[in-house]
Amino acid sequence: MLKIIVVILTFIIALPAYAIDGTALLKQVDRNLSPESYESYRKLINIEPDGRKKEFTLFTVKKGVDKVASLFLAPASEKGRSTLRLGDNMWLYIPNVGKPIRITSLQSVVGGVFNNADILSLDYAAEYSVEKVEEQGNDYILSAKAKTKTVAYDRLKIWIDKSKKLPTKIECLTEASMLIKTLYFKDIKDFGDGIVRPSIIETDSPLYKGYKSVMIFAKIKKKEYKDEVFTLTFMPNMESMR
Amino acid sequence: MDCLFLKLKRFFFPLHATMQREWMRGLPLIFILVAPLLLSSIISAEEYTLDASEIEKKPYHLGGYAELRPVMFGLDKDAALYKLKFYNRREGNNIYEYNGALQLEGSLEYGISRLYVRTNTAYRKSYLGEDQQTIIQEGYLSLKPSSSLKIDAGKKTLNWGKGYAWNPVAFLDRPKDPDDPELSREGYIVLSADYIKSFQGPLKTFSFTSVLLPVYEHVNNTFGTIDRMNFAGKLYFLLYDTDIDLILFTGGSKTTRYGMDFSRNITTNLEIHGEFAWINNFTKNTIDSAGNMFQRTYDAKSYLLGIRYLTEKDATYIIEYYRNDTGFAASEMRDFFSFINTGYNSFLSSGQTAPLNKAASLTDGNYGKPTPMKDYLYLRISQKEPFDIVYFTAAITSIANMIDRSFSLSPELLYTGYTNLELRLKAIFLAGKRNSDFGEKQNNYRVELRARYYY
Numbered sequence: 001m002l003k004i005i006v007v008i009l010t011f012i013i014a015l016p017a018y019a020i021d022g023t024a025l026l027k028q029v030d031r032n033l034s035p036e037s038y039e040s041y042r043k044l045i046n047i048e049p050d051g052r053k054k055e056f057t058l059f060t061v062k063k064g065v066d067k068v069a070s071l072f073l074a075p076a077s078e079k080g081r082s083t084l085r086l087g088d089n090m091w092l093y094i095p096n097v098g099k100p101i102r103i104t105s106l107q108s109v110v111g112g113v114f115n116n117a118d119i120l121s122l123d124y125a126a127e128y129s130v131e132k133v134e135e136q137g138n139d140y141i142l143s144a145k146a147k148t149k150t151v152a153y154d155r156l157k158i159w160i161d162k163s164k165k166l167p168t169k170i171e172c173l174t175e176a177s178m179l180i181k182t183l184y185f186k187d188i189k190d191f192g193d194g195i196v197r198p199s200i201i202e203t204d205s206p207l208y209k210g211y212k213s214v215m216i217f218a219k220i221k222k223k224e225y226k227d228e229v230f231t232l233t234f235m236p237n238m239e240s241m242r
Numbered sequence: 243m244d245c246l247f248l249k250l251k252r253f254f255f256p257l258h259a260t261m262q263r264e265w266m267r268g269l270p271l272i273f274i275l276v277a278p279l280l281l282s283s284i285i286s287a288e289e290y291t292l293d294a295s296e297i298e299k300k301p302y303h304l305g306g307y308a309e310l311r312p313v314m315f316g317l318d319k320d321a322a323l324y325k326l327k328f329y330n331r332r333e334g335n336n337i338y339e340y341n342g343a344l345q346l347e348g349s350l351e352y353g354i355s356r357l358y359v360r361t362n363t364a365y366r367k368s369y370l371g372e373d374q375q376t377i378i379q380e381g382y383l384s385l386k387p388s389s390s391l392k393i394d395a396g397k398k399t400l401n402w403g404k405g406y407a408w409n410p411v412a413f414l415d416r417p418k419d420p421d422d423p424e425l426s427r428e429g430y431i432v433l434s435a436d437y438i439k440s441f442q443g444p445l446k447t448f449s450f451t452s453v454l455l456p457v458y459e460h461v462n463n464t465f466g467t468i469d470r471m472n473f474a475g476k477l478y479f480l481l482y483d484t485d486i487d488l489i490l491f492t493g494g495s496k497t498t499r500y501g502m503d504f505s506r507n508i509t510t511n512l513e514i515h516g517e518f519a520w521i522n523n524f525t526k527n528t529i530d531s532a533g534n535m536f537q538r539t540y541d542a543k544s545y546l547l548g549i550r551y552l553t554e555k556d557a558t559y560i561i562e563y564y565r566n567d568t569g570f571a572a573s574e575m576r577d578f579f580s581f582i583n584t585g586y587n588s589f590l591s592s593g594q595t596a597p598l599n600k601a602a603s604l605t606d607g608n609y610g611k612p613t614p615m616k617d618y619l620y621l622r623i624s625q626k627e628p629f630d631i632v633y634f635t636a637a638i639t640s641i642a643n644m645i646d647r648s649f650s651l652s653p654e655l656l657y658t659g660y661t662n663l664e665l666r667l668k669a670i671f672l673a674g675k676r677n678s679d680f681g682e683k684q685n686n687y688r689v690e691l692r693a694r695y696y697y
Contacts (some may be wrong), residue, residue, distance in 0.1 A: 041297040045290060048632055054661060057296055073297060076305055077662045077696035086446060089483055089507060096426040099401040102485070102505050102513045104552050111626070111633065150510055200290060211632070218292035227440030228389045232485065233449040233478060234438060240356070240386060242299045 022130030022142055028165050029158070030123040033197050034220055037063045039241070041073075041219040044119070046112030049210030056110050058119075059242055061223070065126040067230040070119065071238040082238040083109055085120040086230060088150040093235040100232045105152040113181055113203045113213040117152030124158070127151045138162050153180060164188070166197060181205035191220045303349045305697060306360075311341040313690040320676070322579040323610065324684040325586040326601055331369070339368040345426070356384045360426070379428045392436045399429035400453065402476060402489060403517050404505040407620040407641070408564045408613070410519035410544040411501030413491040414455060414474055420612055420620065420641055421652065421670060430455055430462045447480035457495040466495030483507070497523045511552040518545045524568055529604055531580035533597055542567040548620075556627065562620040563644075569616040570609065572645045576677045578609050615679050617644035633659035641680075648674020648681045662696040 034040070044056045057074040066087040072078040080095040083103070091100040092109055103109065105117040128144035128151070135141070142158040153172040161168050170183040182205070185198035201215040228234060229241060315337045318324055347360040363376040382396025399416075403409030407420040416427050438449040453474040457465050465472075472493025479486045489501035499522060505515040524542035529535055548562035570578075578601070585597030608614070624637035635656040642649040654668035669689045674681025 041292065043290070043292040043296070052659070054633070054659075057292070059297070075661050075696070077307075077658075077664065079303075079305060079696075086480070087483070088510075089480070094424070097401070097424050099403070101404075101406075102507055102515070102550070104507060104513065104550075105510045107511075107552055107556075107558075150507075152510060214290055216290045216292050218294075218297060226389045228438040231438050231440060231447045231449060232480070233436050233447075233451070234389065237384075237386065237392065239303075240351070 020133045020140065022133040022144075023125065025133065025140065025160065025165070026125045026128070026130055026142060026144065026158070027123075029160055029167055030125050032165050033167070034062070035195065035222040036065070036123075037222065037224050039219075039221050039223045040217060043216045043218070044110050044112070044114060045214045045216070046110065047212045047214065054111070059238070060120075061225055061229065061241055063225050063227070063230060065123050067227070068120045068122065069230055069235070069238060071242075078110075080239070081109070082235045083116070083120055084230060084232065084235055085116075085122070087122075088148070090116055090120060091232060091235065093232075095236070100235050105150070113205050113208050113211055114215065115152060118183075118203070118215075124156070128156055135162075139168065164196075179206055181207070189217075191217070193222055195220050195222075301351050304347075306345040306347045307343075307694050307696045309341075309343040309345070309692060309694040311343070311690055311692045313339040313341065313688060315339070315685045316687040316689075317684060318672075318686040321684055322582040322586075322677075322682040323605075326582050326598060326605065327684055329586055329589050329598055330595075333369050337369045339366060341366050354386050356386070358382060358384065362426070362428075377428055379426055390438050394432070394434045394436075397429045397431050398434065399427055400432070400434070400451075402487070402501070402503075404485070404487075404503045404515035405517055405546045405548060405562055405564070406550070406560050406622075407562055408546055408566070408618075409517060410546055410564070410566070411487070411489050411503050411517045413489065413496070413499055413501065413519075414453060417611070420618075421639075421650070430465060445479060445481050447478070449478040451476040451478070455493070455495075462495075468495070470494035472496075497521060497525075513550040514548070515550075516545065516547045519543070521568065526568065526570075527604065527608065528570070528574050529578055529581055529601070531577045531584065533581055533585075533600060544568060555625070557623060557625045560620070560622040564613070564618045564620065566613070566616050566618070570614055571616060575609070575615060575646075575679060575682075578604070579677050579682050613641065613643075613679075615643055615645055618642065619644055633657060643674070643679040646674065646678035646681075648672075648678035650680055664692075664694045664696070666692040666694075668692070 040060045042058045042060060044058065046054045056072060056078060058070045059073055060068065060070040062068045068085045070083045072081040082093045084091045090103045090105060092103045093100040103116055106115055108115045109119065127147060129147055130142055130144050132143040133140055138161060140160040140162060142160060144156045144158060146154050154175040155173040155177060157171040157173065158167055159169040160166065167185045169185065172180045174180060181203050184202040186200040186202060187198060188196060189199035190196045199217045203213050317333065317335055317337065342365040344363045345360065349356055349358045359381040360379045361376060362379050363374065365374045378397055380397055380399060382394045382398045385393045400414045401412065402415065403411045407418065407423050409415065409418060414430060419425060432453050432455050434451060434453040436449060436451050438447065440447050455462060455465065455472040455474065457463065457468050457470050457472060459468055470493055472491065472495050474491040477488040484504055484506040487503045492498040500520045501518065503517040505513065507513050521542040523539050525537055525539045527535065527537055544565060544567045546562055546564045548560065551559040581597065582601045585601055588594045588597055619642045622637060622639040624635055626635050628634060628636045637654050639652045640649055650670055650672050652668060652670040654666060657665045669687060671687045672680040672683055672685060
């Protein structure tokens, strides 16, 4: 009888460790990082090994799992440019060129270590399936695989703070697990309306030795937009959404 | 080589000794002006900040750029188009041109309305003297009663089509310069309305753009036949992750024409695009080697196919094939060049200019277009940060005439390391046999430096 109780107790104690639903955890991380639909203001800074910097300020709107659009507010040379992402489709609108051109997720409209997929990022759970969840100290470590070949990184390894359910580090990997870049999530800040998340994302890459890019969030606010805002025809009018 | 070096030195440092001394005196002042710009980008702040003032929305916006662009042309004295332009001048083997431009743009928003104006002032000093011109490239009022509807009235560029170097379906736009396709262009005065609708499912977006383009004595009079009201419409679909446009133009200033274009990402680093234009009753004016003029009317069918490919090493390839059915055949171009040569010989022997004047009247917007013939291949390879030099982009572009095998080759270097300052050094070399498209253009080569500061 005692043996049976011990076995049952062992199962009950052990159960939480195995019961972590990786997909649910990733979805929760997505929601903790941002509401499903929101507007935000960000600054991207590319930092060279000698300390020289180049900065870009962006206004971004997102709706649902697959619609993101951004407008460049600064510097003057980029002002008025806008980018749009609908699922795997991405476009760049340059006022002088006057029409949206298709761009790819691996390109970067700002140069530096962040590529277009990083700048116009969707929910992680929309693009990746969780393969494995491990525990390491205060973190869960989630191994995720891209759902389709069109996703920028084949694999992600995500360190998640157990208590806050927020990422602390993400390694972006190739199919063969070669490291492409690492994202570091820092400086948790209360943005209001229940949004408490890292306000700084730093990234470095073995492919860009000595270079660093930083994304600073200044404002994130829940907001609903009509679907028509996320269309090519609307790209020249992004400023009117501010 | 020394000779080319001296030419370049004279080109980029054209000042004589006294002026150079004045320059040297001015250097400290230049340093004082430029130093803060350099230092601000060199000093690394430990903390990252984004001030509220940086993201505050203002109801107005003012911006633009100032540009300096000296150009050196290496003339081809045996070329037909050289003879046509320089038959009564002696300019040596090189000519120099100093260009300055000031582009101003401003907008004002109030409620659902927005006023937008973009002007361009261009100054040029060349062998012909000095000239300056200011044009309003765009100036229109937008009303946006909802996110689904927008109405614009005024001067506007529409920029239809998916091609990078050419757009056969851009029925309402002034032609692009394939040597510099990203230059902003002047629009036409139009009244346009955009209606957008989004859906779930394979058809994600539908939009309809309708445009009225009046052509009268003082309105859009360079577009085509005057005293006509023209209409154009564009249906856009994002269907199965593919952009598709269906286009119609009719009205009488030009013959009715239909267009279709598409664009699609095949993989994360490969995009394909294409355009097809059908022009009803297109009239082509040609001239034979004796100077007799001909007109031929036919339905022209032009198309373009292209790809944009990004390699793992961050090199972008743009390849486009353009079949221009409104263009000239090799025999038609040969006749034109032959007529110029005959006219030039006639000028040398008797001083007669009538044949050359006749040829000149057919050059602008016709035989003298950057790519006037029927079959072209465009290739551009641009490498971001070659040899790990950040903010540098090296590119090489070639436009090849597939019929007569003549071509242009233009290497360029672009540096964008300083915020809002863009420096571009570009050369264009032309090659081709006599009587070929690029072989008969007035230059053998062109070198230009462009410094553009955005504000």
